Amino acid sequence: MFALNGVTKRYAGRTALGPISLEIPNGRTTVLIGPSGCGKSTLLRLLIGLIPRDAGTITFDGVPVSPEAYRSVRLRTGYVLQDGGLFPHMTARGNVTLMARHLGWQQSKIHAKVRELAELTRFPADALDRYPQELSGGQKQRVGLMRALVLNPDALLLDEPLGALDPLVRADLQTELREIFCSLGKTVILVTHDLGEASFFADRIVLLNGGAIVQVGSPSDLWHRPADPFVTRFVQAQRGPEVPV
Amino acid sequence: MNAFRLPAYLALWLLAGCSAPVNKPVVIGSKKFTESIILAEMGTQLARHAGADARREDLGGTPAVWLALTQGDIDAYVEYTGTIQNDIFKNPSDVDAALASKGIRKSKSLGFRNNYALGMRKDVAAANGIAKVSDLRRPEFADLRCGFIPEFFDRTDGWPGLKKHYGLPQTNIQTMVHSHAYRALVEKAIDLTEVYTTDGEIAQYDLLVLPDDRDFFPAYEAVWLYRTDLETRHPKVLEQLLRLEGRIGEPEMQRMNSRVQGERKEGEPQIASEFLRQNLGIELQSQTESTLARRILETTYEHLILVVPSLLAAVLVAIPLGVVAARLPTLGKGILAASGVLQTIPSLALLLFMIPVMMWLLGKGTGAPPAIAALFLYSLLPIVRNTYAGLTGIPASLRESAEALGLPPWAILWRIELPLAAPMILAGVRTAAVINVGTATLGGFIGAGGYGKPILRGIDKFDVSLMLEGAIPAAVLALSIEAMFGMIERLAIRRHTGAG
Numbered sequence: 030m031f032a033l034n035g036v037t038k039r040y041a042g043r044t045a046l047g048p049i050s051l052e053i054p055n056g057r058t059t060v061l062i063g064p065s066g067c068g069k070s071t072l073l074r075l076l077i078g079l080i081p082r083d084a085g086t087i088t089f090d091g092v093p094v095s096p097e098a099y100r101s102v103r104l105r106t107g108y109v110l111q112d113g114g115l116f117p118h119m120t121a122r123g124n125v126t127l128m129a130r131h132l133g134w135q136q137s138k139i140h141a142k143v144r145e146l147a148e149l150t151r152f153p154a155d156a157l158d159r160y161p162q163e164l165s166g167g168q169k170q171r172v173g174l175m176r177a178l179v180l181n182p183d184a185l186l187l188d189e190p191l192g193a194l195d196p197l198v199r200a201d202l203q204t205e206l207r208e209i210f211c212s213l214g215k216t217v218i219l220v221t222h223d224l225g226e227a228s229f230f231a232d233r234i235v236l237l238n239g240g241a242i243v244q245v246g247s248p249s250d251l252w253h254r255p256a257d258p259f260v261t262r263f264v265q266a267q268r269g270p271e272v273p274v
Numbered sequence: 275m276n277a278f279r280l281p282a283y284l285a286l287w288l289l290a291g292c293s294a295p296v297n298k299p300v301v302i303g304s305k306k307f308t309e310s311i312i313l314a315e316m317g318t319q320l321a322r323h324a325g326a327d328a329r330r331e332d333l334g335g336t337p338a339v340w341l342a343l344t345q346g347d348i349d350a351y352v353e354y355t356g357t358i359q360n361d362i363f364k365n366p367s368d369v370d371a372a373l374a375s376k377g378i379r380k381s382k383s384l385g386f387r388n389n390y391a392l393g394m395r396k397d398v399a400a401a402n403g404i405a406k407v408s409d410l411r412r413p414e415f416a417d418l419r420c421g422f423i424p425e426f427f428d429r430t431d432g433w434p435g436l437k438k439h440y441g442l443p444q445t446n447i448q449t450m451v452h453s454h455a456y457r458a459l460v461e462k463a464i465d466l467t468e469v470y471t472t473d474g475e476i477a478q479y480d481l482l483v484l485p486d487d488r489d490f491f492p493a494y495e496a497v498w499l500y501r502t503d504l505e506t507r508h509p510k511v512l513e514q515l516l517r518l519e520g521r522i523g524e525p526e527m528q529r530m531n532s533r534v535q536g537e538r539k540e541g542e543p544q545i546a547s548e549f550l551r552q553n554l555g556i557e558l559q560s561q562t563e564s565t566l567a568r569r570i571l572e573t574t575y576e577h578l579i580l581v582v583p584s585l586l587a588a589v590l591v592a593i594p595l596g597v598v599a600a601r602l603p604t605l606g607k608g609i610l611a612a613s614g615v616l617q618t619i620p621s622l623a624l625l626l627f628m629i630p631v632m633m634w635l636l637g638k639g640t641g642a643p644p645a646i647a648a649l650f651l652y653s654l655l656p657i658v659r660n661t662y663a664g665l666t667g668i669p670a671s672l673r674e675s676a677e678a679l680g681l682p683p684w685a686i687l688w689r690i691e692l693p694l695a696a697p698m699i700l701a702g703v704r705t706a707a708v709i710n711v712g713t714a715t716l717g718g719f720i721g722a723g724g725y726g727k728p729i730l731r732g733i734d735k736f737d738v739s740l741m742l743e744g745a746i747p748a749a750v751l752a753l754s755i756e757a758m759f760g761m762i763e764r765l766a767i768r769r770h771t772g773a774g
Contacts, residue, residue, distance in 0.1 A: 079674055103680035114675030118693045127689065128679050176679070186678075 030055050030184050030216040031076055036085035038071055038240075046071050046240040048085060058210055058217040060227040063237035064263070069220045070188055072237070076218070077103050077186065090183065104128075107177025111189040113169035115161040115176075121168075122157040125175045132180075146175040149209060167198045174209075184216040191226065203229055224251075224267040236260060299327035300504075300511050303339045303348035306332055306719075306734055307452065308534045308542065309388065309472055309527065313352040313496070313518075315546035320514035323556050328511070331641070332731075333721045335425060336361055338629065342721075344376050345633050347641070349504050350515060353380070354388055354494035360431040373499070381498035381516055386472060386524040389494045390432065392484045393469035395459060399482045406487040408440060410466075416443040421455040421464040431492055432468070439490040453535075453736045470494075472524060474532025496522070521553055539737055569728070570747055576642075576723030577751065580714040584646045585707055588653035592706075593699060595654070596661020597687065610662065613655040621713045624648045625720055645714065645722035652713055653706035660702025664695025696766055704759035711752045715744065725751075 030053050037047035046068035053059050061069040074080045076087060078099035087094040089102045115124050122143060129139045147154055150171040161169060170190055177185060190206070191199045207230060210217050221227050227234050228248035236243045236251065244256035255261045300321045304314030314330045321328035331348055333339045340362055342348045353362075358369060358380070366372040373380055392407055404410065410418070426432035427449050436442065444466075450458065455467040456475045469476060469483060476483060504512050530549065533540045550556040595613070599606030616624075628644035636643060668691055676686045692699075718726025725744035732741030 074674075077678060079677055100680050100682065103678055106678075108675070108678035110671055110675060112671065114671050114678075116672060116675070116690055116694070128681070131681060131685055131689070 030090060031218075032088045033076075034086045036072075036075060036087060037083050038068070038075060038080065039083045044240060046075075049242060050085075051235065051242065051245070053216065053218060054233070055216050056214050057232040058219065058230050059233050059235060060231040061218065061220045061235050061237060062222065062224065062227045063243075065222065067237040068240040069222075069237050073186055073188055073218060073220050077106055077108065104180060105182050106184045106186055107174075107180070107182040109170070109173045109177045109185070109187040109190050111192045113161070113173035115169055115172055117161050120158050120160055121152070121164065121172045121175075124161070124172055125157075125179055127176070129179055142179060143175075146178055149178075149212075150174050151205065165198075166194050167202055170194070170202060174206075178213075182215070184218065185210075185213075187217070187219045189220055189222070192221070206230070224264065236263065238263075299329055300350075300508055301329055301331050301348045303342055303351035304330060304332050305336065305339055305351075306334055306730060308474070308531050308735065309470070310352060311542045312530055312534065312546050313384075315542045316518065316550060317350060317352070317498070317515055319543075319547055319550055319558055320517065320556070321508070321511045323550075323558060324508070324510040324514040326508055326511045331721045332727070334626075334719045338626070338720060341629060341633075343378060343499060343501065346501065349508075349511075350498055350500035352384065352496050353499045354496055355380075355383075356389070356431060356492035356494040358497075358499070359492060361429055374502070377502045378499055379502055381500070382519045383495040383497055384518050385496075385520045385522045386527045387493055387495050388470045388472040388527070389486075390426065390491045391469050391471050391486060392436075392466055393459070393476065393481045394466055394484065395462070396480060396482045398462070398465055399484075404484070406485045407436075407490075408487050410442055410444065410484075411440055413443060417446055418444050418466055419464040420444050420447045420466045421450050421458050422447060422468050423452050423455065424449045426468045436490050440488060451733060453734055457736065472527040472531055474528060474530075474535040477528060478532050478535065496527075517554055522549075535735060539735065539740075566743070570743065573723065573725050573727060573744065574747060574751070576727075577711070577714055577725050577748070579642055580645050580649060580717050580722060580724050581707070581710050581751075584649035584714075585653055585703070585710050587646075587650050588657055588706060588710075589703055591650075592654045592657035592702075593661050596658045596699070597665065599658065599662045600665035606662065609658060613658045616651050617655045621648070621652065621716055622719060624651060625716055629720060641720070642717070642722045644720060645717035645724075649710050649714055649717075653710050656705040656709065657699065657702040660698045660705075661695065664698030664702075665691055667698070668694050697763060700759065700763050700766065704756065704763075707755045707759065708752050711748060711755060715748055718744075 031051075032053070033049055033051045035048040035050055037049075038045050049072065061072060063069050071080065075082050076089075076094070078094060078096065081096070089098075089105070092098060092102075094102055115121075116127070119127065125143055125146065126139050129142065134142075143157065144154075146152075147157065152168065152171045152175065156164060156168060161172070164172065173190070177187075191202055194202065203226060210230070217230075219227075219230055221230075231248060233245065234248055234251055235245050238259055244251060244260050246254070251260055251264055255264065300318075302314045302317035302321065304310040311330070311332060314332075318328045318330045331342070333342055333348075336353075336357055339348070339351050339353075343351060355369075358373070359365060363369065363372045370380070392410075394404065399405065402415070404415070409415075422433055427447065428434070433447070437444075448464070455464065456473075456479065458464045459467050459481070460479050469481070471483065475481070498515055498518070500512065500515065526549075530545050533545055534542055547558055550558070592613075595609050599609045619627075625645060625648045628648045632644040632647055672690065672694070673686070676690045681689065714722075714724055715726035715729055717724050718730040725748040727744065728740050729744035729748075732738065732744065
């Protein structure tokens, strides 16, 4: 879906990311993981031109992602932020249908789409007319997801979508999200710093450190065939609860 | 100058239709003091007697009225020869020729002089042995407390010239409004003030006018100044105006002035028509005396004519400016600085500055247009600044969300950013509206009408109830605008109190 070649991003003269070359396969879930400041969110933003790259090429479905193409790429991708990035002056429904209304869809089509998405994300119908600050964290994420899916995009980009949720809600939503990803069969790119979450979702994990890719592989590749000592350290740093016997 | 043209046109375009120049009435100007108003009122009634549609326009001091006359906003007003000689022109060899070069003529004397003089309480003067101006030279009077109006303090035919001519030692000088100087003198807060020899207060407070024993003050004969074209446009009106030549004596003028200034606070129109009836045998059907409610309704309407167009124009210009400032930071700094500088100009100065600007733009330099233009400029800053702050205060994550959706920039502005900034912008408009209502009262200085008119007349006549007639409705209007915006804000932002 996305292909990156020699992509570089500099901040204040210092290289923050890259050069990175990477293929993101169609219809699979790719997880970008790494410690804070490793460039994983930057990489996600570069894909749809939210920040401009300084060097290298990116193609989306074979088409170069140039400033002129940003809009068409964005219309074919859905983007979900950590806190949902919901517009506080619109209801849940208003947020979800914003693009459809902007593109001039018919009311009946919009209604049908909202109903379908609410069902898919298990969002309660009676909460559709509430404003974001009247929704729980998990509900906000569901609205964010609905908003990203409304134009039926080819790819779904998620930046720490569950980062702000408490553990129980998070676990439930992880399960649901994975089901949704499976049922939709879309290309998914998800950013997280949690290896457990990454392993749960990923067909393929891309581990980044200091703006460079350290290893690309399946979760078990990272566990059993670490590319270098950093991978080992990163994997072992994710500990489970220590329960006294 | 071009930067002013667009917003100024916009402000006036909103007023279009309110000032049709067809059948232009005769306008008699006056300065803002009783005598000038009484005489202008006589002129207005005489013009009506000649069958013309006429009205009186109360303007500020000499510069404003002279400007209005030369620009054709007014057709005639009563001036004093000493002022023409020394103040309007700087001692020309031939006054009539100097006037003619501006398209103006002057009449013969109306019969009285209104000279500058120095006045004191009789008891204070007697206690110090002061009987004439030259007595003030004695060194022990160096600390005498003097209160002069700013114009007298500055003019070469006023204090600076007098001081030099007599070699006066006084340095303890405050400048104040004429009516306040009289009050201060009576209350013994000051010892000496300048007076006009026809002032009603001289008799009212039984003051001593110090004789000008070394002939410094020039003669101030009252004369009509009128536009030369009045002879062809309204010959009958001019004929009537000139009937006042030689008809008003000094005691008569002083008596009329004191009837306005004194306890009875009679209206200038009544006094003027009484004089015309008794001396010229002119009987005009008296204009119906306006009631308080009617006057307030009228000033409220005039005030809104200043406030509403200037505020609307400011909203239309300032919001786009704020958007540009938020989008282009370098240009934005300039915009914010420029609108900030506008705010530091004293409002009265800005108002007076607008007179020639509006003259150049529209050919009308007095009344509402310059006031609207000044109020427009004054209302810009709060709206520009709040629009800027509202837009730049939107969290980056929201702007990113909007971009990521694939909304084009204008749709992001329209659907996301402006609604999110709306509470801030509205607060800015609210501030601008309240400042606007208050500042518009200064419009009274340039004949723009509104609540400033009774306030300024009240200050001049020391008539508290007249001051309140302007001040109370102005406060009420400001409060109701506050309340109205408060309601709009609650309706508009009730829903997303968590915004930002």
